[in-house]
Amino acid sequence: MTTRTQTHFTPIDPDLYAKAFQLLDPTPEPAAPAAPAPAPVTLAPPPVHMAGPVEKTLTDALAFLDTHGWAKHRLIHPEGARCSIGALRAAAGTRNAAYRDAGTLLLAEARRQHGKQWEAIPAWNDSHTGAQVRGVWEAAIRRAHHLNI
Structure with missing residues (x-):
């Protein structure tokens, strides 16, 4: 007895194999020239x-x-350390307008942070810690x- 088998093959997309092989072995295709x-x-x-x-003046004094x-x-310690006024004087060199304005701004900031009772920088300087004094310097x-002065 002979069995007949009908074979009806479905047509395939001819690019299907190329796409499958490209997925299995990706080789970059030459790219189109890129735009400059x-x-x-x-x-x-x-x-x-x-x-x-x-x-x-303030920056130089803090430095x-x-x-x-x-x-x-004390204005100047024997080992060279200075109080806030001493540092301002060292930075300004002379008691000029920048020295006076820097002192005014420093005292205003000290009063803003530590109370209005401070009449002068030396009294404020002597009544606070180094960290508190530095914080006022940095804020000034x-x-x-900010004021561009």
Whole structure:
């Protein structure tokens, strides 16, 4: 007996095998030439902040305190440390307008943070810790920067 088998093959997509083999062995196809990259945009550098004379005096005075040390109850300690007024004098060099304005701003910040009873920087300086004094210095510098003075 002979069995007849009808074979009806379904037609296939001719690209199907190519796609299957590409998935099994991915080789990059040559890419179309890329469009030229746009020219880099040159941005102008941001404006450089020029510290005003008060900000510079305060910043220099705090740097002096960081370098030489902070003192209480005396303008200049024998080992070189200074109180806040001593640091302002060292930074300003002379008792000029920047020195006076920096002192005024420092005292205003001290009064803002520690109470209105402070009449002068030396009394305030001598009644607080180094961390408290530094915090006032830093706030005064930020304020001078913000005011651009």
